[in-house]
Amino acid sequence: MKKVHNFTAGPCALPQQAIDNAIEALKDFKGTGIPVISISHRTKEWESVMDECRSLWKELLNIPDTHEVVFLGGGASLGFLYVAMNFLENKAAYLETGVWAKKALKEAKGLGNAYAIASSADTVYNYIPKGFEIPSDLDYLHVTTNNTIYGTELHEDLDSPVPLIADMSSDIMSRPVDVSKYAMIYGGAQKNVGPAGVAFFIVKKDLLGKVSRYIPTMLNLQTHIDGGSMFNTPPVFSIFVMNETLKWLKEQGGIEAIQKVNKAKAELLYGEIDRNSMFRGTAAVEDRSLMNVCFVMAEGKETLQDEFMAFAKSKGMTGIKGHRSVGGFRASIYNACPMESVQALVDCMKEFEQLHK
Ligand SMILES: *Cc1c(COP(=O)(O)O)cnc(C)c1O
Secondary structure, eight states, X not given: OOOOEEOOSSXXXXXXXXXXHHHHHHHOSTXXXXXXXXXXXXXXXXXXXXXXXXXXXXXXXXXXXXXXXXXXXXXXXHHHHHHHHHHOSSOEEEEEOXXXXXXXXXXXXXXXXXXXXXXXXGGTTOSOOOSOOOOTTOSEEEEESEETTTTEEOOSOOOOSSOEEEEXXXXXXXXXXXXXXXXXXXXXXXXXXXXXXXXXXXXXXGGTTOOOSOOOGGGOHHHHHHTTTOSSOOOXXXXXXXXXXXXXXXXXXXXXHHHHHHHHHHHHHHHHHHHOTTEEEOSOGGGBOSSEEEEEEOTTOGGXXXXXXXXXXXXXXXXXXXXXXXXXXXXXXXXXXXXXXXXXXXXXXXXXXXHTO
């Protein structure tokens, strides 16, 4: 197979071990003689995967007993609706740090009173607004901890006087999180914990059941907590691969260990962006994401953009095209993106600079 360095934003690089084990399970799931995509989800072999996956989530993220984790289809985008359906009664505030945050807010507005408490839309979301007052009468405050498109990240768990809900699609399991500070953490698996097709919801159980609206059965998080994520047929294969990805993460030493690697990868790449005369970063330095590194050609070098893209491609880099709203480049360096790939990109940037000396 061709050697590539995969920097796509999601779906994205997954641990090779998880992929190899998935291939094996497609042939024979746990010695049953049945492919994992053909096994009933009501078998003990499947239930053991489900149990293992749930336990790994709890262990790796240190999830307290007050919270439960459920796995559902529909992605983070359906999660936007789950949030509003299950938690919005009177009023909710959203920190508008990008398009995903805006989409989350839209779903809440459709169901009730919700507004942006602060926004960085004025500068194409290149920073995280700070210093805003959080009113104490909100049902919840919603944040997007990592803004995949713009490469900004909320580096700590906010202190909030009201229930805090976070879309952590693109930085979940990349750093330790104090789960006890959140009413809910949710996201799509396909950025850092698995393939597309499954989303995770870590829910503070005693906060459910407080809204007066009728919640359709499938949109009611209680349904899925009670059903152990198997009220209806779960996305079996996606959960299988997610479980394998978490097993790999545990073998790497867990979240604290992977955070060290993530920091080293990000430092290497941002260091080169700042040093290299051909490029400049787009996100405010203090808010730079450790997962999505956004950069553009430096002033006066804009016409070289296509040339660098082609050059990088010839060196095996893939998925570095920036989102159309930001332009330039974006390297997504999630947990499973190896240091070797980041080094290869950095070498490529250095070489490109030399070529244009
Ligand atoms: C990718 C992404 C989403 C959307 O996820 P889907 O699973 O495709 O719905 C939402 N929020 C963030 C922060 C994302 O990165």
